[in-house]
Amino acid sequence: MIAAARKVCLMTAAAVLIAFGWTEKQAESGVLESPELGKAATMAAACGGCHGKGGDAIVGLDTRSADEIQSLLMAYKADAAGSSVMHRISRGYSEAQIRMIAAYLAAREGR
Amino acid sequence: MAARPDRRAVIAGLAALAAMPSFAAGNSARVVVVGGGYGGATAARFIKRLAPEVKVTLVEPNRTFTSCPLSNLVIVAARDLAAQRFGYQALAREGIDIVHDRATDVDAAARTVALAGGSTLRYDRLILSPGIDIDWSALEGYGSAAAEAMPHAWKAGEQTLLLRRQLEAMEDGGLVVISVPRAPFRCPPGPYERASLIAHYLRNRKPRAKLLVLDAKDDFSKQPLFQAEWAARYGGVLEWRGASDGGRVSRVDAGAMTLETDFERIRADVANVIPPQKAGEIAARAGVADSTGWCPVNAVAFESSLQPGIHVIGDATIAAPMPKSAFTANMQAKVCAVQVARLLRGMSPEPTVLVNTCYSYLDPDEAISISGVYSNEGGVLADVPGAGGVSPAAPNPRSRTSEAAEAFDWFRAITRETFG
Incomplete structure (x- = not known):
């Protein structure tokens, strides 16, 4: 228990985020300790269904900053005439939710 | 920018919890x-x-x-x-x-x-x-033996290959029938994607063949899009018949390769029966x-x-x-x-x-x-x-x-x- 606590103390915030999900690393997770992070993690879980390492038609999220992800999602949300999958999905989130998702996705990649 | 405080708040929250003891399960x-x-x-x-x-x-x-x-x-x-x-x-x-x-x-x-x-x-x-499991009791005449003659191909594997072989072996001029159950079932747009792809296959490989979709419903997923695309691409190849037009299949006979609706008995050269399903x-x-x-x-x-x-x-x-x-x-x-x-x-x-x-x-x-x-x-x-x-x-x-x-x-x- 003490060793586990010390191990968690030594982890940086970003490293805790890495522990959740889509990187290859296995570690303990802070997602289970905070309702806010749990919510960010479950909302961001929607992204992994399509956005892995990226392909020819779907971009990867592993090289994007939180600001970039947030700006892209907000632009999709604001573009009433847009009809792509991302336009249709982005309209389902508030600005605050988009901020949480973007921060989570960027931190998850360890930056 | 507005983003910064929130992101910092998330990260700060993380750092704070990282400093807490871990209550492991x-x-x-x-x-x-x-x-x-x-x-x-x-x-x-x-x-x-x-x-x-x-x-x-x-x-x-x-x-x-x-x-x-x-x-x-x-x-x-x-x-x-x-x-x-x-x-x-x-x-x-x-x-x-x-x-x-x-x-x-x-x-x-x-x-x-x-x-x-x-x-x-x-x-x-x-x-x-x-x-899903197939609800074998839900369609008269359809069971695991019948599925060898009239594949469902709704669980991927041998059934997928069986339907493929039947299409390949069918003579030009043959009739392919797809039967679609009432909702709910796995993959709501799946039958209509399949119909599109089979119509495309027939048009290119067996241009005198036809595809008839017999549906137990009048509405389906992406319906206006599918129907507009079918009219533009596969007119003369693909016909869809909804429940109100006698599209609901109530009985099949795998030996005779027939599907029965309320109004008629249709003989198919290839029959893809997508049956009712359950958990x-x-x-x-x-x-x-x-x-x-x-x-x-x-x-x-x-x-x-x-x-x-x-x-x-x-x-x-x-x-x-x-x-x-x-x-x-x-x-x-x-x-x-x-x-x-x-x-x-x-x-x-x-x-x-x-x-x-x-x-x-x-x-x-x-x-x-x-x-x-x-x-x-x-x-x-x-x-x-x-x-x-x-x-x-x-x-x-x-x-x-x-x-x-x-x-x-x-x-x-x-x-x-x-x-x-």
Whole structure:
């Protein structure tokens, strides 16, 4: 228990985020300790269904900053005439939710 | 910028919790997952990553999984079945116990799962992701023997190849019939994607052949888009008949290769009978399926409404407006994994926002899509107003081909997240 606590103390915030999900690393997770992070993690879980390492038609999220992800999602949300999958999905989130998702996705990649 | 305080707040929250002692779940916490498809394999993986101390066991009879998404391309010889197959080696490497056996019974009071091989698994939380079973009693004349002559091809594998061989062997000028059941069933747009691809195949390979779709419904997923595209592409090849026009098939005769509606008996050269379905058999054994054959859940943690301690995800659930799709199963699995891990630590599950996207091919190079965004507040799934919808009816010239490319990238990403 003490060793586990010390191990968690030594982890940086970003490293805790890495522990959740889509990187290859296995570690303990802070997602289970905070309702806010749990919510960010479950909302961001929607992204992994399509956005892995990226392909020819779907971009990867592993090289994007939180600001970039947030700006892209907000632009999709604001573009009433847009009809792509991302336009249709982005309209389902508030600005605050988009901020949480973007921060989570960027931190998850360890930056 | 407005983003900064919030992001900092999230990171700061993280740093604060990183400084707290870890309240690890008991070393003996056990999660059993039944079913190794897009739902079960994903759930097992995410629980193990979130809470490595939990003993996670995945029960799945097959050593390889065969994906239904993209299998309609296999039917029309535009893709190899081998590209649809995935193993469980990556999950085993991550510390998940893979038990290749069939779950035959669940004792919800004792919290045990019985396996066909004779052993019993104990669990603290059980996740059932059994997919569908064919409801063999629901269509007169249709059973497992009849399915060898009139394949359903609604579970990918040998049935997929059987339908492909029948199409290849059919003489030009033959009649292909697809029979579609009433909702709910796995992959709501799937029959219409299949119809599109078979019509494309016939037009190119057997130009005198026809495709008749007999439907037990009058409405279907992406209907205006499909019907406009069919008129433009496959007029003279593909005819769709809804329930009001006598489209509902009430009986089949596999020996005579006939399908009967209320008004006529139709003889097919190739008959693809997509039969009525229900939740995979173990759901009924576990007492989590209701009189509809499907499983009601509280959608915050996907815990059964009928049996506490048992969670159900994927095609087996009653989750409308979320459709029975691979994307849905994978999405529900990730949400369920977080909430199960929280419950094992004595914390409450929290509602969130979920997504589904399904691509459907119109031909091997062009596709359309449907998306939805859902809230699960109060345990009830509901569309988030103003979000979701389908591809545009009058797209720019490249939109159908770029959606086909997206479909392919989606498949690579989701299979990698689930099995890779």
